[in-house]
Amino acid sequence: MSMETRAMSQALNTSLNIKSHVNHRKLIQKIGISILFLSLIITIFFLFIIVIFIAVRGTGVLNIEFLTAMPRKAMTQGGILPAILGTFYLSLGAVIFALPLGILTAIYLNEYAGANQLVRIIKMGINNLAGVPSIVFGLFGLAIFVKFFGFGVSLLSGSLTLAIMILPVIISTTVEALKSIPDSFREAGYGIGATKWQIVRGIILPAALPGILTGTILGIGRAAGETAPILFTAVTFFSRKLPKSILSEVQALPYHIYALVTEGTHPKEQIPIAYGSALVLLLLVLGLDLIAIIIRTRARKKKLW
């Protein structure tokens, strides 16, 4: 072989090598993307199945009467109004207690507490509290609110228990919302002679409000959907009347479903009602999440810093 041909064949070889290397990398990339896509499809599949399953089983009983009437004939007929109202009151009560406390705590933690070891431990504790199983909150509520404070099994005890459960959610989302406000706003505030409180009240809070609202609504969604915290503190299997005071027992959607399925005496009539209730609960929570999403998107459009 002459020098020339050798050089030519060498050049050809390297170019072939590069080509096969490129093909190899492309293949790996394709496999990678396919796995990611497949995971997504599986996730969506299960989510859809759940929603469709509940919707198909539940729509049969869904009508105006179902939403607005009292249960009749040992809960085999009629509506689920007391459960809807109960869930509404419980969530409302939880928010009334948890929102001011949570927001004020978050403001203190983020704006005033500084950055020492103790504050870090408290923040970590609050984040971990969000992961505590809800039945633990239920037992706590039974011991403290029902027994110790003597509120009994009531709307009040249930609301307080739910409030404590959603506090960490509200605190941590509020802290995140406050953290996302750039320090340059705080500096600008000091620069014009504002006090810390004037800065927090006049600049930081309004800017962080959409984030705080989002967190709150997600908290409400969680409060509305939970069974365990209200199991020993607020709910009753069946009541003939709507709750009269904050010390009344209430019915609630999640527990209503549980009770119909496990303790019902007429499964034939009651199981469809359970699915109907599940559908109502699902729509309620999805609706709340939708509101949160709308607030967040609107705020993002306005946010320009």
Added chain:
Amino acid sequence: MVKVANINPPKIISTSLNTTSKCNKNNTRIKIEKLNVSFSKNHVLKNVTFNIKCNSITAIIGPSGCGKSTFIRCLNRMNDIIPSAQITGKIILDDIDIYDPNYEPYELRKKVGMVFQKPNPFPKSIIENLAFGLRIHGIKDKREIEKRVVSAIKSAALWDEVKDRLHDSAFSLSGGQQQRLCIARALAIEPEVILFDEPCSALDPISTAKIEDLMINLKQKYTIIIVTHNLQQAARISDYTGFLYLGKLIEFGETTKLFTAPKEKLTENYITGRFG
């Protein structure tokens, strides 16, 4: 000489007419005496002593990390926010040491306004950016607020550009306009001294020129101190220049003299671009 801290800010007398009267005989506005600043163990400013003259522009130049920003933030006690900051020495404004424990930093910052490196308007409308500052200082009368807002925006040479959209978000303005809005925000509370911490470093040359013109106009009413990286800028607009190097004030004097015939070798090396 202890000033009693005011809980309610006193009614502000329009300073636009009588700022010059606040100058004393030798025209000194601020006296800085043996100013030392350290953050934890890092000694940032060392024995800085000089006087700032009334109705003039004083530029502070020096390489990055020399303590320029730390210095200017001493003048309105912005360093108070940093817990590790230790400040000794005196800064005397109107015969009172602003580091006197009885001196309220909030009152000081009303007198000594500040414009920052990056434009940082509040996430509010253009008009609210200024009105907020007035309200926190106790001005509630709507007409008074509006009057002051308009006059401050005019003073900041921004009126023609924003008069039709005062209720739009401040972030709808360009960077240069935002910076002039920040200047207007500082002007609205009628300070006597204005600090500029590298106000043009995030702006294009045209916006920079506008802000430089504005500063030259403002010095008729206000005492201006500017920190800048840009030597040409210091030469163009300032009356006095101080050169800071490694926390020490190497030289201070009239800008023309400092730039044409510096006394110190270090100054000469810096302004001729041999280091920095």
